[in-house]
Amino acid sequence: MPGFDRxxxxxxxxxxxxxxxxxxxDSVKTSVLSTRWKNLWLNVPGLDLTCSDFPFExxxxxQVFINxxxxxxxxxxxxxxxxxxxDYKRREIRGFKDRIGTAIxxxxxxxxxxxxxxxxxxxxxxxxxxxxxxxxxxxxxTLVTLKLRDSALNDPGLVSMPCLKFMILREVRWxxxxxxxxxxxxxxxxxxxxxxxTLICHIDDDELPVTRVRSRSLKTFxxxxxxxxxxxxxxxxxxxxxxxxxxxxxxxxxxHFDGIVVKNLTSLFMIELNIMFAVDYRxxxxxxxxxxxxxxxxxxxxxxxxxxxxxxxxTVKALESYSKVGSIPKFxxxxxxxxxxxxxxLPFLPAFLESFPNLKNLILKIAFAKDxxxxxxxxxxxxxxxxxxLECVEIKGLFEWEEEEMKxxxxxxENAAVLKKLTMSxxxxxxxxxxxxxxxxxxxxxxxxxxxxxxxxxx
Numbered sequence: 389m390p391g392f393d394r395x396x397x398x399x400x401x402x403x404x405x406x407x408x409x410x411x412x413x414d415s416v417k418t419s420v421l422s423t424r425w426k427n428l429w430l431n432v433p434g435l436d437l438t439c440s441d442f443p444f445e446x447x448x449x450x451q452v453f454i455n456x457x458x459x460x461x462x463x464x465x466x467x468x469x470x471x472x473x474x475d476y477k478r479r480e481i482r483g484f485k486d487r488i489g490t491a492i493x494x495x496x497x498x499x500x501x502x503x504x505x506x507x508x509x510x511x512x513x514x515x516x517x518x519x520x521x522x523x524x525x526x527x528x529x530t531l532v533t534l535k536l537r538d539s540a541l542n543d544p545g546l547v548s549m550p551c552l553k554f555m556i557l558r559e560v561r562w563x564x565x566x567x568x569x570x571x572x573x574x575x576x577x578x579x580x581x582x583x584x585x586t587l588i589c590h591i592d593d594d595e596l597p598v599t600r601v602r603s604r605s606l607k608t609f610x611x612x613x614x615x616x617x618x619x620x621x622x623x624x625x626x627x628x629x630x631x632x633x634x635x636x637x638x639x640x641x642x643x644h645f646d647g648i649v650v651k652n653l654t655s656l657f658m659i660e661l662n663i664m665f666a667v668d669y670r671x672x673x674x675x676x677x678x679x680x681x682x683x684x685x686x687x688x689x690x691x692x693x694x695x696x697x698x699x700x701x702x703t704v705k706a707l708e709s710y711s712k713v714g715s716i717p718k719f720x721x722x723x724x725x726x727x728x729x730x731x732x733x734l735p736f737l738p739a740f741l742e743s744f745p746n747l748k749n750l751i752l753k754i755a756f757a758k759d760x761x762x763x764x765x766x767x768x769x770x771x772x773x774x775x776x777x778l779e780c781v782e783i784k785g786l787f788e789w790e791e792e793e794m795k796x797x798x799x800x801x802e803n804a805a806v807l808k809k810l811t812m813s814x815x816x817x818x819x820x821x822x823x824x825x826x827x828x829x830x831x832x833x834x835x836x837x838x839x840x841x842x843x844x845x846x847x
Contacts, residue, residue: 404428457487461490468494468495472501497551503539518540520539521536523542528549541562559584568601581603600630601629608638610641612639628649629650656691659691659694694719701729711739726750727753728755752782756786777806780808783811784813801830809843
């Protein structure tokens with residue numbers, strides 16, 4: 389029937405679940421639809437607010453914000469909540485900790501809090517306003533997902549969060565004897581941890597030299613790219629230690645620590661590295677530093693059970709420097725590798741591949757530096773994997789089809805005895821090369837092109 393309001397005919401419990409998927413500011417707008425909808429938003433089992441939902445210029449901003457939350461929490465105080473998501477980073481909201489505590493007591497499964505990033509000045513020194521989380525957070529029996537940003541944590545004495553599986557901590561400050569190790573130790577089913585370390589010392593925990601992650605349940609550990617060119621620590625000599633026998637996936641997108649120690653990574657399946665082993669975007673590690681060389685060697689040995697690996701250009705540079713003073717261990721189980729090689733380091737490729745004797749699939753992206761003067765490319769040594777196990781190769785980042793590109797293709801076609809597929813991926817293809825040009829040259833280079841499938845593609 390045209391114009392029939394089917395949504396309003398739904399049970400209230402179903403409507404509130406639908407509204408739960410919306411930001412609170414949008415669910416409030418439904419109150420004008422009819423008398424029935426007037427207070428439905430107050431029965432939604434979750435809150436999703438940001439400071440931008442309220443007039444920032446309003447002098448009574450803080451009180452308006454708190455009053456809104458209080459109205460929501462007090463409307464149906466006996467009901468259980470599912471989610472509590474609040475972003476108030478632009479202002480200090482005094483007393484907000486108590487509202488978080490109330491939400492936790494009402495059985496929320498998701499807490500997502502972005503705390504204030506305001507600063508105050510004392511004796512010409514700027515200090516951040518720190519929002520400490522309520523102590524009942526650490527004994528929540530219902531939380532499954534915890535996301536904190538710019539928050540501070542005191543030691544509660546006891547940490548017991550039996551249902552927590554997912555945790556994201558971005559620039560969290562630790563006070564007194566509280567630490568990441570203690571928090572994780574109280575989460576017996578934690579599976580997924582994302583960590584962004586604050587690089588500025590604010591409170592006393594930053595004096596601790598080691599940040600430990602010890603968990604038998606953890607399956608995924610992720611350090612995202614957060615700072616970029618600003619990744620320079622003001623707190624030196626901080627070490628990250630990971631002891632997680634059940635860990636399957638580890639991604640390190642940025643150097644947030646001066647050192648990384650890994651232990652008991654017996655289940656590691658995938659490792660992604662975008663690090664230089666130094667917390668300073670402007671420099672790499674010093675090859676003459678014996679302790680750093682030993683640390684890198686131990687780290688590589690600790691991740692050598694991985695089956696899949698993704699490494700960035702800057703990690704390749706760091707490993708090439710390390711290879712001059714140390715030995716890269718064998719990754720005997722690794723079958724899939726994706727690596728970005730700067731073109732001047734292509735001579736390092738055969739020695740690098742020696743560390744992967746059972747490699748089957750290689751994605752090699754070449755960062756060409758056409759404007760730089762580089763030595764003539766000579767790929768002579770042939771590692772074991774190319775001779776015996778390598779089945780699929782994809783070469784990406786090609787601009788043109790010239791002598792250097794031909795040498796790379798020929799290297800694999802002539803030496804990879806069990807190669808089944810070679811893919812050549814061109815940037816801005818087909819501006820600089822055509823299918824016929826590439827196929828014709830490959831036929832001239834080697835008869836191996838008749839024994840494996842060759843694909844010319846664009847990225």
